[in-house]
Amino acid sequence: MSAEAAAAALRAGGLVILPTETVYGLAADAANASAVARLYEAKGRPRFNPLIAHVADLDAARAVAELGSLGERLAARFWPGPLTLVAPHRAGVSALARAGLETVAVRAPAHRIAQAVLRAFGGPLVAPSANRSGRPSPTTYADAVEETGASAALALDGGPCAIGLESTVVSVLDGVARLLRPGGLSRAEIEAVTGPLADAATDAKRSPGRLALHYAPDAPVRLNARAPRPGEAFLAYGPAPAGERVFQLSEGRDLREAAARLFALLRAADRTRPTAIAVSPIPMEGLGEAINDRLRRAAGFVG
């Protein structure tokens, strides 16, 4: 499947499953309100939860959003890559895709297939993670097709996603950097550019999509488990005795490896139909902040 075929399907108002370096997305023409409506429908996503506009590069982002000097600096440093910026909307993204907000979320993905499709299409594409709303994001082609393949005109296979966690969402409104969603770019990497990020707790309302129960498998999730109980599946971090229902996030305790495997292993554990999925404690440094965020949501705790 070529980028040209994907661009043609998108121009016709169709949805396309697209690999990115973070997770698989379900893409639609950002300017086409009926395509965007089909996208919300396909995901079962509440319409108050706005989408991310994906662009090829900083130049294309400038047409979509007023990034300001703070946004420009972050984009120059981290794009293409796993960072999404929230800034005032300029043009090109339908009100439905923004859930009626005056702001827009924008990111330039690093994956070569996403880049090829964006360049062939020539405009912004909204692309939420390709899962049905509330489920873990797909990080493999097979998982993406299983989740939303039925509503896609076309699905592109980019292999497993290198990062495996969604992008970090940072608001740059009023020249203040606020962390709205921890993700594939760590807080420390961002703070090296911005200084300390503003407290996101006071801004929870400003990220409308942060529902408590999210990224949830079917089985209940039990956090900070040292070992599985009978009937449970186990997501281990660090050496663990082997077993049919034991899944290794990272034997050598590498947070990048654990991030890349997290969603696929949650799904694999779920398929064994366990009484619960027990998960080892994960340290809070680096990508651990985003991993713990997703795990707490999978367990049903309010973020």
Ligand code: TXA
């Ligand atoms: O890595 C990613 O970001 C993936 C890949 C496919 O690019 N996409 C993704 O999209 O995770 P989605 O729709 O699942 O998550 C978008 C997040 C939501 O938490 C949403 O509430 C937030 O971005 N968001 C979007 N527009 C916003 C806005 N104007 N203000 C605040 N938050 C916004």
Ligand code: MG
């Ligand atoms: Mg999502």
